[in-house]
Amino acid sequence: MADKKARLTVDGLEEVIELPVYSGTTGPDVVDVRALTSKGLFTYDPGFVSTAACESSITYIDGAKGVLLHGGYPIEQLAENSDYLEVCFLLLNGELPTPEQKEVFVKTVKNHTMVHEQMTHFFNGFRRDAHPMAIMVAVVGALSAFYHDSWISTMRTTAKCAFRLIAKMPTIAAMCYKYSIGQPFQYPRNELDYADNFLQMMFGNPCEDYVTNPVLAKAMDRIFLLHADHEQNASTSTVRLAGSSGANPFACIASGIAALWGPAHGGANEAVLTMLQEIGDESNIDEFIKRAKDPEDSFRLMGFGHRVYRNFDPRAKVMKQTCDEVLAELGIENDPLLKIAKRLEQIALEDDYFIQRKLYPNVDFYSGIILKAIGIPTNMFTVIFALSRTIGWISHWSEFHSGPNKIGRPRQLYTGPTKRDYEKK
Ligand code: CMC
Numbered sequence: 055m056a057d058k059k060a061r062l063t064v065d066g067l068e069e070v071i072e073l074p075v076y077s078g079t080t081g082p083d084v085v086d087v088r089a090l091t092s093k094g095l096f097t098y099d100p101g102f103v104s105t106a107a108c109e110s111s112i113t114y115i116d117g118a119k120g121v122l123l124h125g126g127y128p129i130e131q132l133a134e135n136s137d138y139l140e141v142c143f144l145l146l147n148g149e150l151p152t153p154e155q156k157e158v159f160v161k162t163v164k165n166h167t168m169v170h171e172q173m174t175h176f177f178n179g180f181r182r183d184a185h186p187m188a189i190m191v192a193v194v195g196a197l198s199a200f201y202h203d204s205w206i207s208t209m210r211t212t213a214k215c216a217f218r219l220i221a222k223m224p225t226i227a228a229m230c231y232k233y234s235i236g237q238p239f240q241y242p243r244n245e246l247d248y249a250d251n252f253l254q255m256m257f258g259n260p261c262e263d264y265v266t267n268p269v270l271a272k273a274m275d276r277i278f279l280l281h282a283d284h285e286q287n288a289s290t291s292t293v294r295l296a297g298s299s300g301a302n303p304f305a306c307i308a309s310g311i312a313a314l315w316g317p318a319h320g321g322a323n324e325a326v327l328t329m330l331q332e333i334g335d336e337s338n339i340d341e342f343i344k345r346a347k348d349p350e351d352s353f354r355l356m357g358f359g360h361r362v363y364r365n366f367d368p369r370a371k372v373m374k375q376t377c378d379e380v381l382a383e384l385g386i387e388n389d390p391l392l393k394i395a396k397r398l399e400q401i402a403l404e405d406d407y408f409i410q411r412k413l414y415p416n417v418d419f420y421s422g423i424i425l426k427a428i429g430i431p432t433n434m435f436t437v438i439f440a441l442s443r444t445i446g447w448i449s450h451w452s453e454f455h456s457g458p459n460k461i462g463r464p465r466q467l468y469t470g471p472t473k474r475d476y477e478k479k
Contacts, residue, residue: 060085064095080114096465102286103361107462108294112145112449113285117362122369124283125149133372138278138442139163139248142220145283145449146213160248166221167242167251169229170200177233186230186437187315193226195308202302212452215303219448223441224248228255231434249275252441257429269383270428276376277421280369281439283446289313289320293447294454295462303451310447311440317356320443323418323435325356327426330391330398339398347407357419358402364412373420380427395423 058075071093074086084106087097099105114123122129125144132141136150143151143159151159176196180189201218229239232255240255250271258264284290292313296306314320333342345353360367381387399415402408418439425435 058083064093067093078109079111081116091465096467098467102291107286107291108454110285110450110453111148112453113283113446115285115362117360117364120363120366120368122284129280129368130372133276133279136279137248138275138282139220141279141282142216142445145445146216146452162217163221163248164244166217167225167244169222169225173197173200173226174229174239177229180233182234182236184234186227186234186434187311187321187440189230189233190226190437190440191308191311191315193230194223194311195305197222198302198304198308201304212303212448212455216445216448216452219304219307219444223444224252225255227434227437227441228252230437231256231431234431234433247271247275249278253428267383269379273376273380273424273428276372277424277438278442280373280417281421281442283443283449286450287319288316289443290447290450293451297451297454298459298462303448306451307444307447310443314440314443315436320418320436320439322356322416323422323425323439324432326395326419326422327391327432327435329356330394333394333398335390336394336397339394339401342398343401343405347405355398355402355408355413357415357422358408359411359413360416363414363416366414367416369417370415370420373417373424374415377420377424377427380424384427386427389427391426392423395419 058077060073060075062071062073064071071090073089075083076086077083090097097105112124114126115121124132124141125148127136127144127150132144136144139160140151140156142163143156173193173196176193177189180192197218201215225242232239237259240258240260242251243254244251246254246266250266253266253271253274254264286294289310293306293310296309297303317325329342333339342353342355345351346355346358381389381392386392399419402413402415408414421439422432422435425438426432430438
C-alpha cells in the first residue's frame with residue numbers, strides 16, 4: 055500500500071488529516087482523498103485538472119515530455135511497426151499478439167463486419183442531411199437492442215462485444231456517409247484489410263470496382279491507430295461513468311460518441327477544416343490569429359492546444375509525416391486550403407502568444423487535412439475519430455468491470471439558495 059503520506063491542515067479543524075499517497079509504475083503520485091468526506095470535506099477540481107478518477111494500466115501519457123504509451127509501447131513505434139488491429143489487441147489484452155493470436159483476432163473481427171439487416175431500416179428515419187455523428191450516436195446505441203447479452207460483463211461476452219464493435223463501426227460509419235449521398239450501402243469485403251475495407255465501403259459502389267490505393271489505406275490505418283486510445287479523456291471518462299451504473303456496453307459507447315462530438319474534443323478535426331474554409335485566403339490569416347489571441351473573442355485556433363500535452367502532441371508528429379505522404383501521393387501539395395493550413399501552422403508556431411501558452415498543433419490539425427485529401431467529407435471526420443476510439447472506450451469499459459468498482463458519483467460545491475419556505479409567486 056502507500057509508503058508516503060500527505061498531511062492536510064484546514065482552518066477550523068484541529069486535527070491534521072493524513073492521506074495515503076500511492077505511486078503508479080510511472081507518472082505523478084496520487085493522493086487518496088476518499089477519507090475527506092468523513093471529515094465533512096470534498097475536493098474541488100472542475101474539469102478534473104488534477105484528479106485521477108481511476109486506476110488503469112492501458113495507456114500512459116506524459117504531457118510535458120510529449121509521451122504516449124499503449125501497454126508501455128511508444129505511439130511512434132506502434133505507428134511505424136504495427137497496425138490498428140494489432141493495437142486493438144494490445145489495448146484489450148495488455149500485450150502484443152503472437153502471429154497466431156493476431157491471425158485469429160483479425161479473422162474474428164472479419165466474422166463480425168456485417169450489421170444486422172434490420173439495422174438498415176433505422177437509417178430511413180433520418181433526414182438525408184442529418185449530421186452523421188447524430189446518426190452514429192443513435193445507431194450504435196441501437197446495437198444494444200440487438201446484443202443484450204453483452205450486458206452481463208463476463209470475460210466471454212466482453213470479448214464478443216469488443217469484436218462486434220471493432221468490426222461493425224467501420225460498416226456503420228460508411229453507412230452514415232452512403233445514406234447522406236443517397237447511394238446504396240456497400241457490404242464489407244472481408245478479403246480486404248481493415249482500413250481498405252472501410253475505404254471500399256465509403257467509396258465503392260455497385261457499378262464500379264473499388265480500386266485500392268496502398269498509400270491511402272496505410273494513411274487511414276494510421277489515423278485509426280493514432281486515435282485508438284488516450285487514457286481518461288472526456289469521452290472515455292463518459293464511457294466509464296455510464297458503465298459504472300451497469301448500463302449496456304453499446305449504450306455506454308453511444309454516450310462516448312456523444313461526448314466526443316464537441317469541438318473541444320473529437321469535433322476539432324471537423325472544426326479545423328471549417329476554420330480553414332472560413333479563413334479562405336492566406337491574406338486573412340493575420341486577422342484570425344488576432345481573433346484567437348483576443349481574450350474578448352471566443353474564437354480559438356482549432357487543432358491547436360491540448361489539455362495534457364504542453365510541449366507537443368506525439369500523435370501530431372506522426373500524423374504530419376503521413377499528411378506529407380498523402381499529399382505527395384495525390385499530387386495536391388498546392389491545394390489552397392492546405393497552403394493556408396501550412397502557413398497558419400508556421401505563424402502560430404512562431405507567435406509569442408502560442409509559444410507562451412504552449413499551444414502546438416494537435417493530432418486533429420493534420421488528420422483533418424489528410425481526411426480531406428482522401429476525399430472524406432468534413433462532417434465524417436469526427437465519425438472516423440469515433441470509429442478509431444471505440445477500441446479505447448471498450449478497453450476501458452472492460453477494465454472497469456474486471457475489478458472491484460463503484461458507481462461514479464462526483465460531489466459539488468453548492469452555491470444555490472439555502473433552505474427556504476415555498477411561497478406562491
Ligand atoms: N487558440 C487560442 N487560444 C487558445 C487555444 C486555441 N486553440 N487553446 C487554448 N488557448 C488559450 C486559452 O485562451 C488560455 O489563454 P489565457 O491563459 O490567456 O486565458 C490558455 O490558452 C489555456 O487554455 P485552456 O482553455 O485553459 O486550456 P484547456 O486545457 O482547458 O483546453 C483545449 C484544451 C484542447 C480544449 C483547447 O486548447 C482548445 O480549445 N483547442 C482547440 C480545440 C482542439 O483543437 N481540440 C482538440 C484536442 S486534441 C483531440 C482530442 O484528444 O480530443
